[in-house]
Amino acid sequence: MRSETADQPPEINLVDPTLYSDGDPFVQWRWLRANEPMYWHPPTDLPGFWALTRYDDIRAAYRDSETFSSAQGILLRPADHGADPGGGRTLALTDAPRHGQLRGLVDTWFAVRSVRAIEAEMQDVARGVIDEALERGSCDFVADIAARVPLYVICKMMGVPQADWDRLYTLTSQAFGAGDAATRRYAHLDILGYFEELQEEKADDPADDLVSVLATASVDGKPLSAEDIILNCNNLLVGGTENTRIAAAGGMFALLEHPEQWQRLSADQSLLPAAVEEILRWTSTATHIMRTAVRPAEIHGRRVEVGDRVTFWLPSANRDETIFDDPDRFDITRQPNRHLSLGYGEHFCLGSMLARVELRLLYRELLSRSIGVELDGQPKLLDSIVVNGPELMPVKLIAP
Structure with a gap:
């Protein structure tokens, strides 16, 4: 997303998707941080909501899960769509104590030791994806590289047979792509149908994978329902692919x-961990996260009532000038870099370590093989208020 200055107070409309594909949301966020850090956004086709734009306010709200609940949904959605079907059932859409119980089922799979144990396999995935892209010469960095690495890795962890990886790649591309609403809807249903069959197979014949864990799990002495298993499988697939895909592509962009940052990284690959953190801060792929107030609260003198929606605008928090020096500068050596791109508090991203390693391995594969990357057309940004970054980024890969 672009970042320019505004001399006059801007018109505030954070729910216009074209703001993120063709406009400059940072103008609005910068003004809100300075003038109305707790802003009531009037209804549009979406219900009205509170908008938090400062780093400290968002971090405090993330931590206060007793006031700000995830169980009623974590994204803005039209009122006539009804409640989110995953509310109170999936990792992302539950509060304590159930959130902790569900997280406890799969947490060890995403711990540092577990991720490091499969790092060599992840590197093989990255290498294979790059090899295929090199054979084509020209490709879409988003679809052909950035999307495939995290998808193939999470499929492997979930126990999806390798023969089905490309099928899920196609379905996820349709479900989260720019196609018509009917195509996206049917793709989502096909993904759910796929996991309905897979969880049945794993329940009968469990293996050492995430779907088997969920298919044979119990919470409070009761097995998870088939619907809960399917929804959580979908949550793991989406959570394990979507933001990493956009961050990888946005980071390359x-x-x-x-180019001076890429040259610096090429000269010293020990900077990769810091570069990944700056890419996560800079891309801030989750544009907003929502919570619902379950008890009254007051923020900056504004009264939050029970049932009010409160949104956290993460790209704004990650450009907060009171936290980050020169926040509009992309600097792969930035220290410290305590961004909020992966959440905070009890809902800190389950796959944060996995995402960091995937990004590092992907860029290392390009750097270590001295593969050149050049734009081969105009990138297109996503037309969305949910996630932001490249939707399409044609590139040429050039072997040394």
């Missing part, structure tokens, strides 16, 4: 726009 940033490095192409700042």
Whole structure:
């Protein structure tokens, strides 16, 4: 997303999707941080909501799960769509104590030791994806590289047979792509149908994988229902792919726009961990996260009532000038870099370590093989208020 200055107070409309594909949301966020850090956004086709834009306010609200609940949904949605079907049932959409119980079922799979144990396999995945892209010469970095690495890795962890990886790649591309609403809906249903069959197979013949864990799990002495298993499988697939895909592509775009940073990284690959953190801060792929107030609260003198929606605008928090020095500068050596791109508090991203390793391995594969990357057309940004970054980024890969 672009970042320019505004001399006059901007018109505030954070729910216009074209703001993120063709406009400059940072103008609005910068003004809100300075003037109305607790802003009531009037209804549009979406219900009205409170918008938090400062780092400290968002971090405090993340921590206060007793006031700000996830169980009624974590994204803005039209009122006539009804409640989110995953509310109170999936990892992302539950509060304590159930959130902790569900997380406890799969937490060890995403711990540092577990991720490191499969790092060599993840590197093989990244290498294979890059090899295929090199054979084509020209490709879409988003679809052909950034999407495939995290998808293939999470499929492997979930126990999806390798023969089905490309099928799920196609379905997820349709479900989260720019196609018509009917295509996206049917793709989502097909993904759920796939996991309905897979969880039945794993329940009868469990193996050492995430779907088997869920298919044979109990919470409070009761087995998870088939619907809960399917919804959580979908949650793991989406959570394990969507934001990493956009961060990987957005990070490459940033490095192409700042070639001196890519050159610096090429000269010293020990900077990769810090570079990944800056890419996560810079891309801030989750545009907003929502909570619902379950008890009254007051923020900056504004009264939050029970049932009010409160949104956290993460790209704004990650450009907060009171937290980050020169926040509009892309700097792969930035220290400290305590961004909120992966959440905070009890809902800190389950796959944060996995995402960091995937990004590091992907860029290392390009760097270690001295593969050149050049834009081969105009990137297209996503037309969405949910996630932001490249939707399409044509590139040429050039072997040394």
